[in-house]
Amino acid sequence: MMRAWAVALITFKEGIKNRVIFGIFIIALLLFAATTLITTLFMRDIVKVAVDLSLSTVSFAGLLTLFFVGVNLFSKDIDKRTIYMVISRPISRSQYLVGKFLGLLLLALTVGFLLGALSALPVIMSKRFYYYTEARFAWDVFFIAVVYIFIKLAIVSSIITFFASLTSNSFMTLVLAMVTYLIGESTEGVRSLLTSGIEAQTVSPLLSSLVNIAYYVFPNMSAFDLKTQAAHGLPVSLAYMSWTALYALVYITAVVAAGTLFFRRREFP
Amino acid sequence: MMTVVAFENVTKDYRTGFRKKKTALKDFSLAVKEGEVFGFLGPNGAGKSTSIKILLNLIFPTSGVAEILGTSAGNAEVRRFVGYLPENPYFYDYLNPMELLQFAGKTSGMLAGDIRERTENLLQTVGLWKERKRPIRNYSKGMVQRTGLALALIHNPKIVILDEPMTGLDPIGRRQVIDLILKLKSEGKTIFFSSHILEDIERVCDRIGILVNGSLVRTLTVASEHLDKSLEDVFIEEVEKAGGIQQ
Amino acid sequence: MRALLIAILVLALALAANAVAITKVSRERDALKKEEGTGLLFPSSIAKIIALEFKGLVADALFSRAQTFYGGKLMRKEDLSEEEWSWIYKSADTATDLDPYFLDPYYFGAVNLAWEANRVKEANTLLEKALRYRTWDWTIPFYLGFNHFYFLQDNEKASEYLMEASRRPGSSSLMVDLAVKLSYKVKRTENAIIFLENILKRTDDEKLRREYETRILALKRLLYLENGVAFYREKFGKKPKGLEELIQRKIINEIPADPYGGAFHLDAQGRVSSTSNFMTIYTHK
Numbered sequence: 001m002m003r004a005w006a007v008a009l010i011t012f013k014e015g016i017k018n019r020v021i022f023g024i025f026i027i028a029l030l031l032f033a034a035t036t037l038i039t040t041l042f043m044r045d046i047v048k049v050a051v052d053l054s055l056s057t058v059s060f061a062g063l064l065t066l067f068f069v070g071v072n073l074f075s076k077d078i079d080k081r082t083i084y085m086v087i088s089r090p091i092s093r094s095q096y097l098v099g100k101f102l103g104l105l106l107l108a109l110t111v112g113f114l115l116g117a118l119s120a121l122p123v124i125m126s127k128r129f130y131y132y133t134e135a136r137f138a139w140d141v142f143f144i145a146v147v148y149i150f151i152k153l154a155i156v157s158s159i160i161t162f163f164a165s166l167t168s169n170s171f172m173t174l175v176l177a178m179v180t181y182l183i184g185e186s187t188e189g190v191r192s193l194l195t196s197g198i199e200a201q202t203v204s205p206l207l208s209s210l211v212n213i214a215y216y217v218f219p220n221m222s223a224f225d226l227k228t229q230a231a232h233g234l235p236v237s238l239a240y241m242s243w244t245a246l247y248a249l250v251y252i253t254a255v256v257a258a259g260t261l262f263f264r265r266r267e268f269p
Numbered sequence: 270m271m272t273v274v275a276f277e278n279v280t281k282d283y284r285t286g287f288r289k290k291k292t293a294l295k296d297f298s299l300a301v302k303e304g305e306v307f308g309f310l311g312p313n314g315a316g317k318s319t320s321i322k323i324l325l326n327l328i329f330p331t332s333g334v335a336e337i338l339g340t341s342a343g344n345a346e347v348r349r350f351v352g353y354l355p356e357n358p359y360f361y362d363y364l365n366p367m368e369l370l371q372f373a374g375k376t377s378g379m380l381a382g383d384i385r386e387r388t389e390n391l392l393q394t395v396g397l398w399k400e401r402k403r404p405i406r407n408y409s410k411g412m413v414q415r416t417g418l419a420l421a422l423i424h425n426p427k428i429v430i431l432d433e434p435m436t437g438l439d440p441i442g443r444r445q446v447i448d449l450i451l452k453l454k455s456e457g458k459t460i461f462f463s464s465h466i467l468e469d470i471e472r473v474c475d476r477i478g479i480l481v482n483g484s485l486v487r488t489l490t491v492a493s494e495h496l497d498k499s500l501e502d503v504f505i506e507e508v509e510k511a512g513g514i515q516q
Numbered sequence: 517m518r519a520l521l522i523a524i525l526v527l528a529l530a531l532a533a534n535a536v537a538i539t540k541v542s543r544e545r546d547a548l549k550k551e552e553g554t555g556l557l558f559p560s561s562i563a564k565i566i567a568l569e570f571k572g573l574v575a576d577a578l579f580s581r582a583q584t585f586y587g588g589k590l591m592r593k594e595d596l597s598e599e600e601w602s603w604i605y606k607s608a609d610t611a612t613d614l615d616p617y618f619l620d621p622y623y624f625g626a627v628n629l630a631w632e633a634n635r636v637k638e639a640n641t642l643l644e645k646a647l648r649y650r651t652w653d654w655t656i657p658f659y660l661g662f663n664h665f666y667f668l669q670d671n672e673k674a675s676e677y678l679m680e681a682s683r684r685p686g687s688s689s690l691m692v693d694l695a696v697k698l699s700y701k702v703k704r705t706e707n708a709i710i711f712l713e714n715i716l717k718r719t720d721d722e723k724l725r726r727e728y729e730t731r732i733l734a735l736k737r738l739l740y741l742e743n744g745v746a747f748y749r750e751k752f753g754k755k756p757k758g759l760e761e762l763i764q765r766k767i768i769n770e771i772p773a774d775p776y777g778g779a780f781h782l783d784a785q786g787r788v789s790s791t792s793n794f795m796t797i798y799t800h801k
Contacts, residue, residue, distance in 0.1 A: 006375040010361060010368070017363035041580055043721075045619045052572035059569060081359045085369070085420060088325045088353040089376040092345040133686065134619070134653045152569075185568035193561045225569040232617040267328040269283070269319075 003091050007099025010086075012106040015073050021111070024064050028115050031057040035122040039129070047137050048231040050126035054119035055145055055227045058112065062153040063181070065111045067174060070104045070160050075170030083268055094260040101161040101256050108153035116146035136233035144241070145230035151248050152224040156181055158252040158259075159219070165259035165266070183214060184221035191215050219251050272339075273428055273459045274301040274324065279333035281319055281483075293319040295483040297333070301461055301476075306454050308470040309463035310504060311480035317463035318356055320480075321432050324461075325353055337428065349377050352421035356432040358413055362406045366397055366416045369405070370423050377424035384423070391419040394449070410437035418449070429453055431462035435469060447473055467500050479504060481511040554603040555581055560613035567614060575614035579621045582607035586628070601633040608642060616649040626659045627724065636667040647680075654687035655718070661694075662711050671698045690714065705739040730775050734794050737772040741780055741788045744768045755786040 015021070035053040039046045077083040077100075086096060123142065131137075156177065163176040191211055194203050223244050229236055281294040294316045301307045309317045322328045323335045324342050335342040338350060360369055367388065374384035392398040395415040405413065414437050421429060431450075435443045443466075450460055450473045464470055470477055471491060477500075479487045486507045557578075558566065567574040582604045589596055596604070608621035608629075625642040629635045640663055646656045661677035664670045675698040682691035690710075697707055709732055716728045744762045749755060752765075759782055762768045771780050778792025 003376045006372050010364070010372045013368065014361045014363050041583075042576070043620050044623060048572070048615075048618060049576050052576055056570050056573045081355070081357070082361055084327065084353075084355040085358065085360055085373075085417075086376075087327060088348065088351070088355070089373060090345050090348040090378070091376055095345070132619075134650075134655055136652060182568065186565045189561075189565040193565065196561070221569065225571075227569070227572050228615055228617065231572055231615070234617070265329075269322065269328050 001095075001098075003089075004095040004099035004102060007086060007091065007096055008102035008106060011073055011100050011103025012110075014076075015069050015103065015107045016110065018069050018072075020069050021065060024061050024068075024111070025115075027064075028057050028061040029118070031060075032118060032122050036125050039122075039126045044130075044132050045135065046126045046130045047123065047135055050123045051137070051142065051231040052227060054122050055142075055149065055230060058115045058119050058146065059149045059152070059227075061115050062108055062112050062149060063156065066104065066108060066153060066156050066160060067178060070107060070157065071164070071170055071174045071177065073103065073107075074100060074160065074164035074173065075168060078168040078268070079170070087268065093264050093266070097161060097165055097260050097263045098256060100164075101157060101259075104157040104160060105154055108157055109150060112146070112150040112153055116143070116149065119146070137231075138233040138235075141226070141233055141236060142230045144236055145226040148224045148226045148244075151245070152221060155184075155219050155221070155224070155248055155252060155255075158255040162255045162259040162262075165263040168266075180218060181221065184219040187211070187215045187218055188220055188222040220247075223247065270302045270304065272300045273303050273337065274307075274461055275299070275334075275336045276320065276323075277334045277336070279320070279323060279330045279335055281316075281323065281328065282331045292483050294323075294330075297483070297485055299478060299485060299488075301459060303459055304454070304457050305476060306450065306460040306474045307462075308474035308477045309461070309480060310465065310467070310470055310477055311463075312465070312508060315480040316483040317480055318432055319483075321353075321430055321461075321463060324430060325351070349424065350427040352424065352426035352429045354414075354417045354421040354429075354431045354434055356436065358417035358420075360405045360413070360416065360420075363404050365402050365404050366392060366419065367401050369416065370419060373420045373423045377426075379424055387423055387425070388419075391422055395419050395445075411439065411442055414438055414442070418446070422453075426458070428459045428461065431460070433464055434462060435464060435466055443469065467504065471500055479507050481508050484511070486511055554585060554600060557603070557606055557610060560610045563610055563614060571614040572618075575611040575618055575621075578607050578614070579611040579618070579624075582611075583620075583624065596633070601629070601635060604633075605629060605635065605638045605642075612642065612645055616645060619646075619650070619653075622646040622650075622656070626663070630663055630667060631727070636663055639663060652685060654681045654684035654691070657681040657684070658687070658691070658714075661698075662715065665698060665711065666708060675699045705735055705742055709735050709739065731794065734775050734790075737774065737780070738788055738790070740772060741768070745782070745786075745788060756782065758782055759788070 032054065035050055035057070038053060039049045042049050077086070083096075087093070091099070120139075120142070123137075127137065159180050160173065160177045163173045163180075167173055167176075194208055194211055226236060228234070276297050276299045279294055279297045280292065283291045283293055285291045297316070297320060299320075309320075311317050319328070320335075323330050324337060325348070326343050326345070329343070337347045340347045370388045370391070371384060374387070379387075389398065392401050395418055397412060397415055397419070400408070400412065405416065408416065414434070418434070421431070434446050438446065447469060450462070453460060454473070460473075474491055476488060476490050478485055479489075487503070489503070563574065563578075564571060585600075586596070586604060589600075605625065608625045611621045612618055622642055622645075625639050629642070630639040640660060643656055643660045643663070646653070647660065650656055657677040657680040661674040661681065664677060665674035675695045678691045678695035678698065681687050682689075682695065694707065694710060697703065697710075712728055712732050712735070716725060716732065719725050719728060741759065741762075744759075744767045745756060747767055748762060748765065756762060756765075759771050759780060763770065774780055774790045774792050774794070776790070776792035776794040778790040778794070780788060780790050783789040
């Protein structure tokens with residue numbers, strides 16, 4: 001796996017030097033600054049609003065990075081023929097794909113953790129500004145939420161890897177990955193909508209089973225959204241964290257493995 | 270002498286339309302011996318790059334077998350002994366040759382110390398040592414080509430495969446590449462390269478293969494057959510025999 | 517050279533015209549927005565799906581929008597229509613469906629919906645939701661208790677809520693005391709004063725503080741008169757025919773003024789009342 005790791009490093013280096021990353025960081029910093037202003041619009045739950053904005057910024061920046069730099073790191077190899085210099089080394093197709101995936105992961109990790117750390121600043125400021133007695137906030141839950149944002153980004157990385165293994169068209173990869181992300185964020189909501197009281201009676205069984213299938217096939221992204229917990233200092237159990245981490249690991253493995261199966265037969269004329 | 274590169278009845282078809290296909294290589298068979306410098310000659314689109322890419326497992330043969338050192342070309346491990354310079358090399362824009370060579374060395378299983386030593390040697394040889402910290406984005410075509418050569422040779426491969434290595438080089442550069450090839454030959458390496466510059470092929474090759482429309486129409490040893498005809502004449506004759514260049 | 521001059525001239529004209537145009541446009545926009553009134557709302561279940569992973573953020577935005585609208589009306593000294601209050605309630609409801617721990621909409625609903633819009637049922641529905649989720653927060657059952665006592669005249673329920681409040685961290689012993697007092701159903705005015713003084717302590721908003729202070733003053737004066745009437749009954753064995761009798765009998769010096777502008781008097785049942793609004797809300801079911 002040293003070879004996959006070498007590919008990962010080279011992918012990461014190429015990605016991190018991309019100007020787009022710089023722009024994303026600027027956007028994130030501006031949003032952090034805006035957070036301190038926006039919280040003044042609220043009466044009591046100021047810290048909650050600061051956490052909402054900060055963590056959403058981190059998540060948003062991570063997604064932008066993966067969708068606009070990450071996807072590109074795959075397609076550039078094909079478009080610009082840089083893949084020749086990699087595949088002509090003693091690297092198998094699978095090692096290459098896994099290496100690219102790890103490179104995306106490193107990129108997401110860097111952006112996620114750097115911005116995650118910075119996101120603490122607006123929260124600290126809002127806490128100094130006003131923290132009413134019945135407010136609840138805990139730093140450990142906040143940073144667990146940041147870690148979970150990274151886990152979610154890891155899943156998105158694996159999805160991008162999967163679609164990139166199917167098509168060399170960057171637009172297709174982007175659209176498919178985005179749609180999968182959107183579906184992944186909605187499956188839990190739609191599923192509970194269809195099983196709740198009124199709707200349960202009027203929904204067709206076909207739709208019901210389709211939604212259920214989607215729930216199992218697409219990643220349940222909501223499981224990794226702990227922003228509400230972070231905003232109100234609600235505890236996250238060890239059992240929850242164990243199961244969700246396991247789910248992420250297994251899902252990522254399955255998706256990347258599937259990708260390597262497709263990628264083996266790809267040719268680079 | 271053992272065969273280091275072998276093509277056995279390799280055919281490669283491409284689908285170009287709904288039911289149309291183009292045959293890039295037709296029943297191609299060839300054996301390159303150890304220590305040989307084999308030159309590949311042919312008009313554009315003849316299948317030179319195709320056969321090279323099959324060797325490097327970039328594309329798969331429709332039928333037939335390609336082997337390197339007795340192992341299938343599909344086996345990634347065998348590429349530890351192969352150095353490859355693609356036709357129009359591209360590298361990661363934001364990186365510099367040092368980083369690229371580091372990557373190349375690691376993936377070919379070299380030790381860190383060796384990588385450092387050979388990097389310096391190679392970059393000095395190709396004349397890029399001064400620019401080694403500049404990212405490839407800022408390189409001229411010639412400099413990119415030379416970086417490619419360094420990447421192909423960093424791991425001291427037994428077999429060197431060059432696809433049109435003279436592209437983008439000025440006469441001095443071309444001379445340097447020829448000298449390099451001759452030097453590699455003296456080190457006992459096997460060199461397999463394609464070109465359409467006849468003089469260069471004549472200069473360095475032991476054997477030459479002429480490829481026209483996907484078929485290997487003639488192989489000849491450089492020493493012979495020049496008594497009566499020039500290589501150019503032989504080449505044109507074979508192309509005409511094959512019925513001209515088919516697109 | 518000429519081309520440059522023309523370019524500068526065109527730019528200057530365009531800038532000037534832009535200044536004029538934007539002033540006109542902002543006037544038109546203001547007029548249009550007044551017509552538009554409130555904004556688009558989705559039912560909670562749909563909102564939850566559309567919000568994806570940004571539910572908290574959407575909740576913040578939704579509620580902020582409602583609050584800003586309310587604030588604008590307040591600044592222009594305009595009253596809100598029933599529809600507009602409904603929209604505010606629905607905004608708070610959807611916001612708290614997206615983030616059920618979000619205090620601001622609950623607080624806003626509890627105070628403004630109940631007092632200004634007289635929509636106590638809706639205020640209570642919101643607070644009930646808060647009760648289920650903000651389990652560590654004693655102020656929720658406290659406000660529920662107050663609403664049931666003051667607006668719905670349901671002492672029993674109020675008492676239950678106060679007991680719930682007493683079980684939550686941070687509450688004072690007052691909760692239990694008050695719960696017990698309420699269970700007796702008497703001394704309504706006294707209990708109302710205790711409740712309101714406690715709410716006043718927890719209120720920072722200047723405007724709200726003044727409102728509460730006025731209300732407390734009115735209730736204290738009411739209590740003063742009620743005590744006077746009770747004293748009269750005890751002493752003379754019968755109900756006084758009017759508050760003037762209390763002055764005649766030297767029980768009180770004068771009838772205090774109603775800070776809401778009405779006049780204190782005795783109603784047909786012999787209870788102290790006032791002609792102003794404050795009494796109607798106080799006894800409203």
